[in-house]
Amino acid sequence: MASVNKVILVGNCTRDPEVRYTPKGTAVTDLGLAMNRYYSSDGGEKREETTFVDVTLWGRQAEIAGEYLKKGRPVYIEGRLQMDSWEDKNSGQKRSKLKVVGEQMQLLGSRDGGGGGGGYQQGRESAPSPQGSQDPVGNDGAQFSSGDDDDIPF
Numbered sequence: 179m180a181s182v183n184k185v186i187l188v189g190n191c192t193r194d195p196e197v198r199y200t201p202k203g204t205a206v207t208d209l210g211l212a213m214n215r216y217y218s219s220d221g222g223e224k225r226e227e228t229t230f231v232d233v234t235l236w237g238r239q240a241e242i243a244g245e246y247l248k249k250g251r252p253v254y255i256e257g258r259l260q261m262d263s264w265e266d267k268n269s270g271q272k273r274s275k276l277k278v279v280g281e282q283m284q285l286l287g288s289r290d291g292g293g294g295g296g297g298y299q300q301g302r303e304s305a306p307s308p309q310g311s312q313d314p315v316g317n318d319g320a321q322f323s324s325g326d327d328d329d330i331p332f
Contacts, residue, residue, distance in 0.1 A: 189213035197244035252286040
C-alpha cells in the first residue's frame with residue numbers, strides 16, 4: 179500500500195531561529211511557525227484561529243534560515259511529519275510531539291520583513307530562484323495565453 183507524508187505550510191516565524199551544529203558539523207535549526215485561519219461561525223460571527231507548528235531545518239537551509247529569518251517574517255515550508263518521542267528528565271514519563279522536518283524553504287516578503295511575494299527557494303537540489311519567479315503552490319511562472327491579448331476579458 180502506498181503512503182504519502184507531505185506538509186505544505188505558509189506562516190510567520192514565532193521566534194528568531196538559532197542555528198546549532200551537530201558534532202559532524204551539520205547545521206540544524208528549529209523554527210516556530212504560526213498560521214492563521216479566518217472563518218465565520220454558524221451565527222455569522224467572524225473568527226480567527228491560530229495554529230502553531232514546530233519545524234526543523236537541516237544543512238544549508240538551516241544556515242539560510244538563521245541568516246534571513248526573524249520573528250514575524252513570512253516563510254513557505256514543504257516537508258514531512260515526524261513524531262519525536264523522549265523520556266521526560268524530571269518525571270520519567272514518556273513524551274512525544276509531532277513536528278515538521280522541512281525539506282524545502284522559500285523566504286517570503288521583503289528582506290526587511292514586509293509582506294509581498296518572491297524571495298529565495300532552497301530545496302534539496304534547487305538553487306536560489308530570482309525574486310518572484312516561483313509561486314509556492316507550484317506554478318513555475320509560466321504564462322498561459324489563448325493567443326491574442328485582445329481576447330483577455332479584463
